[in-house]
Amino acid sequence: MRHYSxxxxxxxxxxxxxxxxxxxxxxxxxxxxxxxxxxxxxxxDDESPSPLFAGMSENHPHPVALRISEAFGGPPNTRPTTAGYENMLAHETGRSPATGSHRLRRANCRAVTCR
Incomplete structure (x- = not known):
């Protein structure tokens, strides 16, 4: 089998x-x-998933944008306060789990946002 560069x-x-x-x-x-x-x-503002985001800081979108940007080929996220999967999980610990309807509404919000 030939391996390609x-x-x-x-x-x-x-x-x-x-x-x-x-x-x-x-x-x-x-x-x-x-x-x-x-x-x-x-x-x-969406009734279904909003309880999952209760208490979210105003700055929350910024570290998320940094993490997703890195995953899409952007610059490495080296900020110690926001970097890493473990840090992301720490923010989710203790929150009520998302149900199927929460996930569906969240996906719908993503789709609407991308239009």
Whole structure:
């Protein structure tokens, strides 16, 4: 079995421009900040999932935007107060679990926000 190198597999040769990351295609940090700011505005006003976000700080969308930006190919999130999966889980500990209807309404809020 032959193993392919990245340039062979995706057609990138030395000196050729790299395709943009999803982070870049989506508009970079400003776009992620706007997206998550609007999403959290919508979700806290929605009757079904809003209890899951009770007590959320006004700054909550910012660290979420940083984490998601990194996952989409943006700059590494190195801020010790927001970095890491463990930190994210710590914010969720003790909250009431999301039900199927909560997840559906939250997904709907995401879809509406992206329009």
């Amino acid at each position: 990245l340039p062979d597999a995706v057609g990138i040769s030395a000196g050729a421009p790299q395709p943009p990351s999803l982070y870049e295609w989506d508009g970079g940090s400003d776009a992620f900040e706007r997206l998550f700011g609007r999403f959290y505005e919508k979700v806290v």
